[in-house]
Amino acid sequence: MTAMPSQQFRFDGETIGSEEWWRALAHRGLPLKCDVTSDEQTLTFFWRQRADTEIAKVFIEVNSHTPHPVRDIPTEMQRWGKTNVWYWQTRLRNDWCGSYFFLPARPSDLPMPEKLDGRQRRSWWLDLIDRRASADPFNPVRPHNGAWGRPLSGIYPDGIQWLDLQPQSQLQTIAWHSKCLNNQRNVWLYRTDSKKPQKELPLVLLLDGNYWHTQENFLGELDQRTERGEIPHAAYLMIDAVDNEHRGNELPCNNEFWLALQQELLPQVAQTTPITNKSQQTLVAGQSFGGLASVWAALNWPERFGKAFSQSGSFWWPLANEDHFQPASLDSLDSWVSTAIGRSSKIERPQILLEVGLYEPHMHEDNRALRDALKARQFPSSYREVPGGHDWLCWRRTLVDGIVEMLGT
Secondary structure (H helix, E strand, O other), X not given: OOOOOHHHHOOOOOOOOOHHHHHHHHHHOOOEEEOOOOOEEEEEEEEEOOOOOOOOEEEEEEOOOOOOOOOOOOOEOEEOOOOOEEEEEEEEEOOOOEEEEEEEEOHHHOOOOOOOOHHHHHHHHHHHHHHHOEOOOOOOOOOEEOOOOOEEEEEOOOOOOOXXXXXXXXXXXXXXXXXXXXXXXXXXXXXXXXXXXXXXXXXXXXXXXXXXXXXXXXXXXXXXXXXXXXXXXXXXXXXXXXXXXXXXXXXXXXXXXXHHHHHHHHHHHHOOOOEOOOHHHXXXXXXXXXXXXXXXXXXXXXXXXXXXXXXXXXXXXHHOOHHHOOOOOOOOHHHHHHHHHHHOOXXXXXXXXXXXXXXXXXXXXXXXXXHHHHHHOOOOEEEEEEOOOOOHHHHHHHHHHXXXXXHOO
């Protein structure tokens, strides 16, 4: 970040940090964009300090752009003199879409642990997020909730069409009490056939449903694109991850989870909703661990899950070592695919779509290796790298496009 000349801070001639100055800033909407070229733009972020609060540092996290705080030094904003204005400036591509939030740290929150102790730094950072994280009140688009309910602000490229879309149908909440898994959770069902009920609905299973069921513009876009004829009327089943512990146990290649889903949840849903049992009309979609899980389900049970859409799939997991909190089990993703196929008594080849963000280079090698393994076995599969990072807004941006590609009429 470079120092900014004071004239760039002055709006309508008001004193920097005054009430009138902040109102003028809010009118413009944050983050401020300037120096726009055909490829990039400069963004300036501002955070306002309350007069009755002592702040030692203000951190900003722009997902998949600022350095990861567990592995590196968190990104700090600068204070403008002794005013209540904290700011930070960076340069991003014009097509950037992603989340950000602020972390104001009080003196009692510091110092941060040494970066050499990754686990301790991670615990400190997550605790600070739980207590201090805030969205940007001057961003004109209302915050979206992260997977666990933390408010996140968004950076959006020009031309996004789905921000204000609203669902046309009622979202149904289903309680799933699993004897197989010995736990319980909510599952949310959304149908796009409310105006013209169908006798049999294609089924889309969305992992991390605790996030997706709260995104009204996502449900609204499903309605819109169904009305256009791009997707058939379908049932969207959004499955709660419960919490990080359950998510880390159930999504990475957990056969018990997928057997319980087939033996318990889907029959329960079918009692009241005409969902298909045809594999080629059933899509599993997930992100990160969920992307890994969706492909695992399709490889092991292709007779039930005939399509899988992985966004930023965590395909490092089958090959992980102790540094990733998981013992190594295989020598390659090629072996992983062979092992999964060998467990299945069926010879079907599911259709698989792999997607990974251009701004998450640490995910590229494993996703490309899986692409090559699927291609070598002649799976009907597609692979693409999109302008995004490891972030919910990036996944939101392309999720419906992937559903259209996999289920589209």
